[in-house]
Amino acid sequence: MSALFDRPVVEVARALVGCRLFVDGIGGMIVETEAYHAGDPASHSFVGPRPRTAAMFGPPGHAYVYRSYGLHWCMNIVGGAETAAAVLLRAIAPTDGIETMIARRGLSDPRLLCAGPGRLCTALGITGAMDGLPLDVAPFALLPREAEPDILVGPRIGISKAVDEPWRFGMKASRFLSRGFPSNNKAAL
């Protein structure tokens, strides 16, 4: 498939920063990601295939959508050289359909519309009904980035295993990150 996904998932996560994602034309630029795969104790795919995680074991370029803490949806882009690899979308810089996002989110601060995995799914209208769907077919659209941005690197957020792996990536110039990065970010890789 796409050469984008034919590399270690950590590199896929880095390469997705700056790409653009739309659902029914609503979305913006991906500015924060995290990498997971089947050899990673923090990954949903670590314990092998389950009904919930079937999409992670499916083809690259598809969505893996799951419910988090009982109330939020979170979306991954499946892909990477490892088994059952996927990239969690943690933040998007909104560009298109901002009025719709404001209505769905119930607030107008543009910096908080898509700053977090649950928030961006609400803003873009992503639900479990989209689990497993291909991202190159409507309602989805995934566009390559135009230039390689400066990237921030840090440990992943909200996990209790493999907490020191520097597999979280962010766009340095973005004001739309879900949280800050460690100040001494050496582009480890």
Place this chain on the structure above:
DNA sequence: CCGCTGATAATCT
């Protein structure tokens, strides 16, 4: 700015 807490349901022990 920071930390605490409740909400809520699939999955696991």
Place this chain on the structure above:
DNA sequence: GATTATCAGCGGA
């Protein structure tokens, strides 16, 4: 019964 790849609201520093 406990845990979880979270968020919003609150109160205190």
